[in-house]
Amino acid sequence: MVTVRLKVxxxxxxxRCEPRKLLVDFIREDLGLTGTHVGCEHGICGACTxxxxxxAARSCIMxxxxxxxxxxxxxxxxxxxxxxxxLQEAFRxxxxxxxxxxxxxxxxxxxxxxxxxPSPSDRxxxxxxxxxxxxxxxxxxxxxxxxxxxxxxxxxx
Amino acid sequence: MxxxxxxxxxxxxxxxxxxxxxxxxxxxxxxxxANVCHAAIVRSPLPHAAIRGYDLSAALALEGxxxxxxxxxxxxxxxxxxxxVTAPIHYYCAATDRVRFVGEPVAVVVAKNxxxxxxxxxxxxxxxxxxxVVVDPERALDTTAPVLHEAVGSNLAGNRRLVYGEPDxxxxxxxxxxxxxxxxxxxGSTPIETYGVIARWDPIDGVCTVWSNFMGPxxxxxxxxxxxxLAENKLRFIVPTDIGGSFGIKSSIYPYIALxxxxxxxxxxxxxxxxxxxxxxxxxxxxxxxxxxxxxxxxKDGTILGMRFKWLDNVGGYIRSPEPGCSFRPxxxxxxxxxxxxxxxxxxxxxxxxSLTGPNRGYACGHLYFETEGxxxxxxxxLGLDPxxxxxxxxxxxxxxxxxxxxxxxxxSGDYPAVLERALQLARYDELRRxxxxxxxxxxxxxxxxxxxxxxxxxxxxxVATALDPQFRAKPEYLPKSGAVDAATIKIDPLGRVIxxxxxxxxxxxxxxxxxxxxxxxxGLAPQDVTVVxxxxxxxxxxSISSGTYSSRFGSVGTSAxxxxxxxxxxxxxEYGAHLMELPVASLEFxxxxxxxxxxxGPSYSIKDLAGRAHWNTxxxxxxxxxxxxxxxxxxxxxxxxxxxxDRVNSSNTYGFIAEVMAVEVDPETAAIQILRYVTVHDAxxxxxxxxxxxxxxxxxxxxxxxxxxxxxxxxxxGQFLTGTFMDYLVxxxxxxxxxxxxxxVSPSPLTPLGSKGLGExxxxxxxxxxxxxxxxxxxxxxxxxNELPMTPSKLWTAMARACRSHAKSEGxx
Numbered sequence: 001m002v003t004v005r006l007k008v009x010x011x012x013x014x015x016r017c018e019p020r021k022l023l024v025d026f027i028r029e030d031l032g033l034t035g036t037h038v039g040c041e042h043g044i045c046g047a048c049t050x051x052x053x054x055x056a057a058r059s060c061i062m063x064x065x066x067x068x069x070x071x072x073x074x075x076x077x078x079x080x081x082x083x084x085x086x087l088q089e090a091f092r093x094x095x096x097x098x099x100x101x102x103x104x105x106x107x108x109x110x111x112x113x114x115x116x117x118p119s120p121s122d123r124x125x126x127x128x129x130x131x132x133x134x135x136x137x138x139x140x141x142x143x144x145x146x147x148x149x150x151x152x153x154x155x156x157x
Numbered sequence: 158m159x160x161x162x163x164x165x166x167x168x169x170x171x172x173x174x175x176x177x178x179x180x181x182x183x184x185x186x187x188x189x190x191a192n193v194c195h196a197a198i199v200r201s202p203l204p205h206a207a208i209r210g211y212d213l214s215a216a217l218a219l220e221g222x223x224x225x226x227x228x229x230x231x232x233x234x235x236x237x238x239x240x241x242v243t244a245p246i247h248y249y250c251a252a253t254d255r256v257r258f259v260g261e262p263v264a265v266v267v268a269k270n271x272x273x274x275x276x277x278x279x280x281x282x283x284x285x286x287x288x289x290v291v292v293d294p295e296r297a298l299d300t301t302a303p304v305l306h307e308a309v310g311s312n313l314a315g316n317r318r319l320v321y322g323e324p325d326x327x328x329x330x331x332x333x334x335x336x337x338x339x340x341x342x343x344x345g346s347t348p349i350e351t352y353g354v355i356a357r358w359d360p361i362d363g364v365c366t367v368w369s370n371f372m373g374p375x376x377x378x379x380x381x382x383x384x385x386x387l388a389e390n391k392l393r394f395i396v397p398t399d400i401g402g403s404f405g406i407k408s409s410i411y412p413y414i415a416l417x418x419x420x421x422x423x424x425x426x427x428x429x430x431x432x433x434x435x436x437x438x439x440x441x442x443x444x445x446x447x448x449x450x451x452x453x454x455x456x457k458d459g460t461i462l463g464m465r466f467k468w469l470d471n472v473g474g475y476i477r478s479p480e481p482g483c484s485f486r487p488x489x490x491x492x493x494x495x496x497x498x499x500x501x502x503x504x505x506x507x508x509x510x511x512s513l514t515g516p517n518r519g520y521a522c523g524h525l526y527f528e529t530e531g532x533x534x535x536x537x538x539x540l541g542l543d544p545x546x547x548x549x550x551x552x553x554x555x556x557x558x559x560x561x562x563x564x565x566x567x568x569x570s571g572d573y574p575a576v577l578e579r580a581l582q583l584a585r586y587d588e589l590r591r592x593x594x595x596x597x598x599x600x601x602x603x604x605x606x607x608x609x610x611x612x613x614x615x616x617x618x619x620x621v622a623t624a625l626d627p628q629f630r631a632k633p634e635y636l637p638k639s640g641a642v643d644a645a646t647i648k649i650d651p652l653g654r655v656i657x658x659x660x661x662x663x664x665x666x667x668x669x670x671x672x673x674x675x676x677x678x679x680x681g682l683a684p685q686d687v688t689v690v691x692x693x694x695x696x697x698x699x700x701s702i703s704s705g706t707y708s709s710r711f712g713s714v715g716t717s718a719x720x721x722x723x724x725x726x727x728x729x730x731x732e733y734g735a736h737l738m739e740l741p742v743a744s745l746e747f748x749x750x751x752x753x754x755x756x757x758x759g760p761s762y763s764i765k766d767l768a769g770r771a772h773w774n775t776x777x778x779x780x781x782x783x784x785x786x787x788x789x790x791x792x793x794x795x796x797x798x799x800x801x802x803x804d805r806v807n808s809s810n811t812y813g814f815i816a817e818v819m820a821v822e823v824d825p826e827t828a829a830i831q832i833l834r835y836v837t838v839h840d841a842x843x844x845x846x847x848x849x850x851x852x853x854x855x856x857x858x859x860x861x862x863x864x865x866x867x868x869x870x871x872x873x874x875x876g877q878f879l880t881g882t883f884m885d886y887l888v889x890x891x892x893x894x895x896x897x898x899x900x901x902x903v904s905p906s907p908l909t910p911l912g913s914k915g916l917g918e919x920x921x922x923x924x925x926x927x928x929x930x931x932x933x934x935x936x937x938x939x940x941x942x943x944n945e946l947p948m949t950p951s952k953l954w955t956a957m958a959r960a961c962r963s964h965a966k967s968e969g970x971x
Contacts, residue, residue, distance in 0.1 A: 020272065034186040035179015037401070039349040040434035044883035047349055075179035084177060092173040095848045098856065099665030100176030101183065101350040101401030130890035133883065135349055135402050136665045138855030139891040 004068045008033065009077025017064050024048045026064035027074065035075040035104050039133070046132030049105035050074050056112035056131075075104035078111075086156070087111060087149040096145035098136030106132045110146045118154040122147065163674040164911065167848035168684055170670040172399075181399040184353035184370045185431050189395075193355065194223050196420055196430040197274035199264035199281045200440065201256035204510035204876025205288040205303065208254055208263065212282035216266055219280060221273035224424040227264040228253040235384050235419060238412065240476045241624050242315035242506065245308040248475040250384065250415040256285070257305050257474030258512050259878045260439030262413075265420045267428050290876040294448055294471040294507040305474060305508050314476045314506040315624055317484070319804045321491075321563035322499035324454075327463030331454035335535050338450050340945045341524045341925075343471070344868040345443035346517055346860050347888060348664070350401020351432035352410045352441060356421035365418050366393040370400045370407055372662045373705010376618065377411040378695055380478065384415045385422070389695075392418075396662045396693040403664040404860060404921075405516035408707055409442035409477060435881050443870050444517035445470040445483040447524050453532045454499075459540055459547040463499030466491070466528070470506050473513040478621075480514055481506040485623040486521040486708075488800075489566025489808035490611045493529050494573045495551040498563045506624075510876040516707060518860050519922035522610065530608040530926035531944065534933060544607050544930070545581055549574065552609075559907070565805025567796050568611065568812045569914075570904040576838050577609065577816045583898055584818035584836040593820075597938065602823040603833070604935025608927035609816050612841070613809030614709035614915020615641045617797035618702060620808035627802050637799035641810050643710070644699035645718040647676060647726050648787035651772035653765030655680060657722075659691045660698030661715055662706045666917060667849045671711075672719050674845060675911070679723035680764065681750030699789055709915025713811045713906070714792055716845060720910040721790035729788065733771060734762045736779035794908060811906045811914035813841040817923045821931040828954035830866065830932060832895040837920050840902045843912035847901075854899055854919045861924025863889050865946050939964065 005014045008031060015030040022041075027033050027050070036059060039047030043061040050059045051073030078085040087107055090096065097103045106129060113120060113128035120128060125146045126139070134142065175181055211227045232253040240246050247253075251262040264281050268274035289303035296302055297312040305312055328334060355368040365387060371377070371394060382392040394414075400407065413430065421428040432441065452465040470483040479486075484504035491500060537547040552573045553560050560568040589605050596603040619639035622630060629635060646658040657672050668691050673684035680687075693700070706715075727747045734752030735742040738760065746755050753761035768786055770777050775784045800806035820833040837854060844850045867887040871879040880886040905912025929943040932953070936943075939960035945952070 018272065028185075033179070034183075035181075037183070037350070038185070038431075039351075040883050042434065042882050042884070045349055045434070075177075079178055084174065088177040091177055092169055095170070095852050097173060097176055097665075098667070098852055099348070099350070099400065099402040100172070100181050101348070103176055104179055107177070126891040126894070130892045133349060133888050133890065135346060135404065135860070135888070136856045137852060138857075138859040138897070139894040140855045140897070141852060143891065 002065055004064050006067050006069065007071045009073060019063065019065050021064045022060055023062040023064045023067050024059035027059060033074050033076050037101055037104060039102065046109060047102050047105040049108045049132060051108055056109050075107055078107065086152040090145040090149035094145040094148060095141040096137065102132055102134045106134060106142060114150055114153050119150055161678055163677045163684055164845050168670055168674050168846055170667045171673060172667055172669055182397050183350055183399045183401050184355070184368060184397050188429065189355060189368050190357050190427045192427060193429045194267045194269060194426045195271040195274050196265050196267050196417060196428050197271065197278040198262045198430065198436065199266065199278045199283065201252065201259060201261045201263055203256060203285050203287055204259045205290045206256050206285035207288060208252060208256060209284040209286050211264060215280040216277040219273065219277045221269040222277045223267045223269065223426055225264055225266045225281065226420050226423050230423055231419065234423065235415060238380055238384055238478065241478050241481055241621055242476060243625065243629060244314050246306050246314060246476055248477060250412040250419065258510050259876060260512055261474065262416060265416060267420055267424055267426065290510045292509050292511055292872050292874065292876050294469040294509060297507050297509045305510065312508045314472060314508050315481055316505045317624060319502040322463065324463045324465060324499040324501040327499035328454040331462050332457040333455045333539055335453045335532060335539060336451065337532060337535060337944060339528045339531060341447040341527055342864060342869040342946050343443050343446035343511065344864045344870060345441065346404030346406055347437065348402030348404060348406055351434060351437045352407065352413055353431045354410065354413050354417040355427065355429040356418040357427040358422040358425065360425065364391050364393060365422060366395065367414050367418055368395045368397065369410055369414055371396055371410050371414065372400065372403045372407045372664060373707055374408065374702065375695065375700055375704040376702040381411050381415050385418055394695040398692045400662060400664040404518040405520055405707060406442050409515035434883065438870065438881050438886055439878055440512050442513060442515040445472055445514045447471065449528050451528050451532050453536060455536055457540060459536065459542050459550045461495055461497040461551050463497055465501045467503040468505065470504065471509050471511060472506055473511040474508060475513060476506060476508065477513045477515060479516065481624045482516065482621060483514060483521050485620050486616060486808060487525050487613060488564050488620050488623050488806050489562060490613050490812065491564045492562050493526065494553055494609050494611050494814060496553055497551065500563055511872055512870065518857060519918045520708065522918065522922035523861060523864060523925050526608060526610045526922055527925045527929060527946065530930060534930050535942065545586065548577065548607065548609055552577065565801065565807050566812065567807045569906045569908050570842065571814045571840055572902060572904055573814055576814050576840050576902045579900055579902060580816035580818050580836050580838040583838065583900055584834055586818060589820050589834065602825060602935040604821050604931045604933065606819045606927045606931030606934055607817065608923045608930060610923045612813035612815050612919065612922065614813060615713045615794065615810040616708035617641050617806065617808055617810055619797060619799045620806050622800045623804055623806055627804065630800065631802065639797050639799040640793060641703050641714055641797045642701050642791055642793035643704060643714040643718040644789060644791040645722045646699065646787060646789040647722045649764060649768045651768060653768040655682060655686060656688045656690060657719060659689065660693050660700045660704055661691060661711055662693050663691060664706065666706065666711060667846065668711055671716065671845050671849065675716055675719050676723050679720060679727060681748065699791060708809070709917035712841065712845065712913050712917065713909055713915045714794065716911055716913055717909045718790050718792040721792050722788045725788035725790055726786065729786065730764065730767055733767055733778065733782065737762060737777065796908060811842065811908060813839060813914045813916060815839050815920065815923050817920065817927045819927045819931045821928065821935055823932060823935045825957065828950040828957055830948065835895045836898045838900045838902060839916065839919065840904050841916040842904060842906040842914040844901060844903065845911065845913055850916050851899055853917050855897060857919035857921040858897055858924050859889050859894055860921040862928065865925040865928045866948055869947050
């Protein structure tokens, strides 16, 4: 067993786990943050995407020990002062989710896209979120939501 | 209804806030019981083999392992599942003496955590005696093919020849007869949340409680109880509020419910199993791969006289209920939107060494319309007619509703020509044709496809019996089957707050939102004033055999139950108000959330007022009125009748309509298909929430596109599975998703209180047809007709290269 110390959504955590434990399992089981989902465990579907030291990363193909000392962001940390984040608000407004299972990974991925490209074209949005598979929405609602959120986030910067 | 303030509005979803903030409650999120142990399933690496023995010693010796069960325990302690055919096929929840596909469960190891369980699963030794393999459904029917189930004697699980009208005469009298072979791939809608089951056995009460993301139909509950040797009221199914997508696939989780429940019962610990993606692709469920032979008889003016379908549906190593729905689910709408009266269907259900099949979005209709609409274009081509014209000529007309199809379907309402014309107009069809002509002149491969579909919603359980011979169904001991029901309860609490309770299992369709809209309209409230509880529990909810969320049923039958419950409750409030006001019931009405005199004069009683009095002072109730302000309604369709002696059955209850136009361009160098325009027009009756309806159409279309272009659960000729990851099984991403122009025409259903029909499967059933037709049209200069999906670039490129070569050759000979 090894000790893992890390910050998630600004809060310090410490846990002990086997060296082989996946980061996503550590987040869900040891930290109790079940908003991050497991969809494929081989790094393709993107449901498990989190912020890892400020960049989007797949927590299903990382080990918890790799996150020792890291700062993580998960979907649970997006709300501010009891209000939905503008991107969450846009997803609700534009029907960017149905079953909601890919949504946490989709939100984090879209935030990462908007961080690096604050005013993406539709094509760039599609390419940016193509790292996450959604089987419900046909992606249109998600594209509309990201497009609508982009200027709001850009102006808040 | 008082007035429609909320129905028809794109009300934002109440589900979203929790799902957007990571607070959903999916099966893997919250262990409902303490000390849960974790299961890993040992699966067959071979497609066909005898099981000669198991060695569990190394697995059981591993620290942290609680125990294991094998097929031997399954054989000893469970019964096989009943299957939908009479052939002696013994389908258990795991392999007992023989494995019949790669990935078939053979044992379950239970340990303190999943990591250890998987370590131990690797240590289980199974002694296999390999057997010869067959994966192709046509080859499987050869007399020389290896037989999977010796008791059956062949790989034919069932065959029905259904004859409606006089097809032989139609073909004799035809000016034109067309024949074609089609093949449809095996694909599954692969929800991003996989299967999950948690089982707890209480040996004192003798109750087994199972939490799972099962979506129904709940006919599988009594079947599973029988398999486990439990009374129905000793097996409790609970479904969490949130399911991470399903698209029909999670209806086939029930064998795993039995398997994990058995592990919990044998090992006396609560057991949790979450399927991983590899397991899902390997062995969850998919639609069937089908080989179809189609014949069409027509007059030279384009009037269709009759059709013949010959199908070989590949259900894999066993037949798992509700198969062979792959053949019979669309019985009532076999003819689609067309008027022809003569039809022969020869449906064979074939077993091969592939994984098992079941409902997948558009269940059997993607196959049906891919073939039928392909034949329509071939007819147009043969007669030199426009594809739109040949369809127009054959459509059921608006004055023919309700329309009885030759195979027993009862189309409740519609205006098919209007929907087609709207689609053509939205697509600017004539202009598209002109642009196509120009593009062709410059050597570009631009094509336009059409597809029409009758979109069936709310399966009538009775269709399943079409798989059985009429002689079998005529036996006195045979119990006919029919029905399509849903239930809802609405209650008003002491301070006047309203809660609606459902027994549905939504997987992203937004039932809570839709129900809050309906109840708000019925009771004069705002949607946010209505709390909707949606967590199926077979011990507490009112449910029946057909309950569940599948076959596009909620928009039709579920919403009807909600509306009826609200109306029952409203009638009670009026009766109570009349008693308090000492006025006749007829002089009162329920309007804007209160019981009021119709005259508008005098006092009114609000819901809150009535609730307070009714709860706190039961003496105030009229004599004979049941206390408590609640109403439960069970809505059932009276048009859901058992299959008749001529194999006619109204296989669904409400029938929508879809017309689509798609324009594509095929790249001559890479064979890549670019969608230039895609228009889809739907008639699903009253639309309750247009935003949600549109979301269903987008999602359905992309499922159809996946099956048409990318997705195939592929096997090699030795039965080895080739697409076990999302790197091999290609799911469309946002970059592949097309822009869609959506429009609606509304023909309310006369059968539902709100006039609504289902829409959930929607364009999943038309896209394979429309894009295949568009690509065929694009490649018409090369003489290529698409008759096989998926149209992968390599397949298409090969066909184009071959056509170019033979074209060049014939040019040279000239």
